[in-house]
Amino acid sequence: MYDGEFAAVVGPSGCGKTTLLNILAGLLPYRHGTVQVDGVPVKGPGSDRGVVFQEHAILPWRTVARNIGHGLELQGVPRQERRRRVREFVELVGLAGFEERYPHELSGGMKQRVALARTLCANPVIMLMDEPFAAVDAQTRITLQEELNRIAIATRKTILLVTHNVDEAAFLGDRCFVFTRRPGRLKATVTIHIPRDRRIWKEVVADPAFTARRDEILELVRAEVRVE
Amino acid sequence: MSSLSVARPDLLRSARARRFWRHGGLELALVTLLALALWTAISASIARPDRYLPSPVSVLDSSRDLLWKGILPNYLGQTLWRLVTGSLIGIALGIPFGILVGLNRTVSEMCYPILNFFQSISGIALLPIVMIWWGTTEKTVFVVVLYTCFFPIAFSVLTGVRSTPRIYVNALRTLGASRLRIVRDVLLPGAMPSIATGARLSIGYAWRAVIAGEMLAGRRGIGWMIFSAQQVDRTAQVVLGMALIGVLWILLDRYVLRPIESDTIQRWGLVQR
Numbered sequence: 001m002y003d004g005e006f007a008a009v010v011g012p013s014g015c016g017k018t019t020l021l022n023i024l025a026g027l028l029p030y031r032h033g034t035v036q037v038d039g040v041p042v043k044g045p046g047s048d049r050g051v052v053f054q055e056h057a058i059l060p061w062r063t064v065a066r067n068i069g070h071g072l073e074l075q076g077v078p079r080q081e082r083r084r085r086v087r088e089f090v091e092l093v094g095l096a097g098f099e100e101r102y103p104h105e106l107s108g109g110m111k112q113r114v115a116l117a118r119t120l121c122a123n124p125v126i127m128l129m130d131e132p133f134a135a136v137d138a139q140t141r142i143t144l145q146e147e148l149n150r151i152a153i154a155t156r157k158t159i160l161l162v163t164h165n166v167d168e169a170a171f172l173g174d175r176c177f178v179f180t181r182r183p184g185r186l187k188a189t190v191t192i193h194i195p196r197d198r199r200i201w202k203e204v205v206a207d208p209a210f211t212a213r214r215d216e217i218l219e220l221v222r223a224e225v226r227v228e
Numbered sequence: 229m230s231s232l233s234v235a236r237p238d239l240l241r242s243a244r245a246r247r248f249w250r251h252g253g254l255e256l257a258l259v260t261l262l263a264l265a266l267w268t269a270i271s272a273s274i275a276r277p278d279r280y281l282p283s284p285v286s287v288l289d290s291s292r293d294l295l296w297k298g299i300l301p302n303y304l305g306q307t308l309w310r311l312v313t314g315s316l317i318g319i320a321l322g323i324p325f326g327i328l329v330g331l332n333r334t335v336s337e338m339c340y341p342i343l344n345f346f347q348s349i350s351g352i353a354l355l356p357i358v359m360i361w362w363g364t365t366e367k368t369v370f371v372v373v374l375y376t377c378f379f380p381i382a383f384s385v386l387t388g389v390r391s392t393p394r395i396y397v398n399a400l401r402t403l404g405a406s407r408l409r410i411v412r413d414v415l416l417p418g419a420m421p422s423i424a425t426g427a428r429l430s431i432g433y434a435w436r437a438v439i440a441g442e443m444l445a446g447r448r449g450i451g452w453m454i455f456s457a458q459q460v461d462r463t464a465q466v467v468l469g470m471a472l473i474g475v476l477w478i479l480l481d482r483y484v485l486r487p488i489e490s491d492t493i494q495r496w497g498l499v500q501r
Contacts, residue, residue: 025402047404057399061417061496070413071403122403 001126001160006152006196008169009162010217011179011187012224017162018054020184021130024160025051037125047071050124054131056111058103058118065090065099067114071122089117092151109140113147120151126158133168142201145171149199166221170214171199178217181224190217282464287471290464304472307438307449314373315434319427322378326385327415331407336386343383351376351437355444369441376437377430384426388419420496424489431485435477 001007009017022028024035026045035042037049050071058067066073069086077085090096093113103111112132119127132148133141149172152159163169169176176190192213194204204210264284271283278286294300329339351372362368396414405413442451450469457465 025398027398027401045398045401045404047402049402051399051402053395053399055395057395059396059399059414059417061420070400074400074403074405074409118403 001158004156004158006159006172006174007161008173008176009160009179010164010166010169010176010221011184012181012221013164015179015182015184015224017164017179017184018130021051021128021160021162025049025128047075047122048125050119050122050127052112052115052119052127052129052132054134056103056108056115056135058111058114060103063100063102064095064106064114067103068117068121070118075122085121089121092120092154093117094147107140108136109144112136112144116148116151120155120157124157126160129159129161131163131165132161134163134165141168146200148172149196153196166214166218170210170217171201171204176213176217178220179224187224188220190220279461279463282467287464287468290462291468294465294468303449303453304476307442307451308476310369310373310442310446310449311431311434311438314370314438315377315431318374318377318434319381319430321374322381322426322430323385323423325378326382327389327411327419329382330386330389330415330419331411333390336390339386343379343386346375347379347383351433352440355441359445364445364447366446368445369438372441372445373434373437376433380430380433381423381426384422384429385419388422388426389415391422392418417496421493424492428481428485428489432477432481435473435480439473 009020011017019028023030024042026035026042026049037046042049059070062070065086068089069082072082072085086099090099093116095110095113095117098106098110103114106114112135116132133144136144145168151157152172161169161172170190170192173192174196176192177186178188178190179185180187190213192210194207194210198204267281268283268285271277271281274280277283282290291300329336354375355368355372358368358371362371392415396418397410400410400414438449439451439454442449443455446452450472454466454469457463457469
């Protein structure tokens with residue numbers, strides 16, 4: 001991946017997208033090939049690769065602020081500095097005023113914002129996202145996708161997103177890696193030539209440059225979905 | 229200083245009193261009265277009640293004598309001290325043991341039957357062997373109480389650790405947490421509700437173990453009082469001892485253990501949807 005790139009991995013359910021992401025994260029061992037971050041091979045999980053999980057993986061007994069600052073706490077960042085950076089990311093994900101709330105007091109979308117802020121706040125080299133918006137309703141998902149795009153621009157973070165949602169992949173990705181059905185292999189790479197700051201749902205749906213690419217991905221994925 | 233006398237009815241309506249009545253205080257008082265009435269009735273209807281079942285009044289009468297000599301407070305203190313030391317140390321050992329075993333799936337599966345085995349051997353079943361080792365000493369009672377606490381709490385902690393969602397552990401690992409930090413930040417807080425419930429459970433078992441231990445191996449203490457009163461046919465003292473065991477447990481459970489448990493669950497058991 002290029003530095004600062006937003007890549008989307010898209011493929012039919014069960015093709016091993018999540019497995020791939022867990023291997024990249026270092027949570028699963030791999031048999032063949034290599035995973036390298038800045039030329040250094042990956043051995044187990046590390047704070048250079050931040051992960052935003054499918055489920056809400058934030059700790060229910062920690063407040064929003066303490067969840068977001070958790071990575072910094074683990075890195076031994078002093079309290080003052082931590083507080084400053086937590087505030088910065090709380091504002092970035094739009095959770096100002098909710099710092100002292102507990103996760104059970106938040107909506108599903110807000111919990112995912114906390115998870116996103118926690119990962120970003122730890123300042124990883126690359127952020128891995130595993131279907132982060134799968135569990136939220138359609139309206140919230142669209143908002144969160146636009147927010148994620150805005151955050152990706154603001155932080156210039158290298159991001160790899162795994163999803164089965166073709167719209168999501170096409171909307172967010174600079175490049176979309178389409179996977180075949182199980183056993184998943186790379187089938188095609190589709191590049192989306194729309195500047196990031198022009199990616200707003202209302203506009204892209206009317207933009208043939210977007211819809212053509214999206215439909216191309218959709219066809220590639222649909223060809224992989226087995227007919228029962 | 230009769231702060232709850234009828235001369236100050238306003239105090240009956242104080243926040244504390246209201247809380248007491250609202251949280252089942254009325255029911256508790258009613259049930260107690262009912263039980264005492266039933267007890268009196270049975271006692272009055274049988275032949276030789278002093279030998280078989282003395283009435284509440286004569287039980288209280290016998291306790292006055294003991295109280296006056298200062299024996300009862302002494303015994304009570306002794307019994308409670310044995311409970312507190314034995315169970316606190318048992319819990320303090322059981323929690324780290326449960327966490328350590330719970331860290332690894334293979335280890336926890338291996339330990340599960342062992343823990344289950346010992347959990348089924350109650351304190352009283354352990355007493356004979358411990359008495360062979362250390363005789364009728366303070367050490368024997370202490371070991372039996374500690375043993376009784378250890379296994380239920382270790383079991384609860386193990387279950388708590390194993391049932392903490394893996395996703396929390398994985399999330400912390402990707403944030404760069406060490407094993408120790410994962411224990412501190414995820415497994416221990418995740419197991420807190422189980423620890424609280426397990427602690428209450430094991431103190432309940434320990435309470436029985438103290439009494440049993442005192443009966444067979446103790447000197448002084450409520451259990452010892454019951455046992456020795458039986459041998460000289462002082463039924464009133466036997467019943468007094470039993471009543472004390474029950475009443476003390478209700479107080480301990482209601483005013484110490486349950487509040488701690490529910491506070492812990494409220495603080496740490498914030499389950500996500």
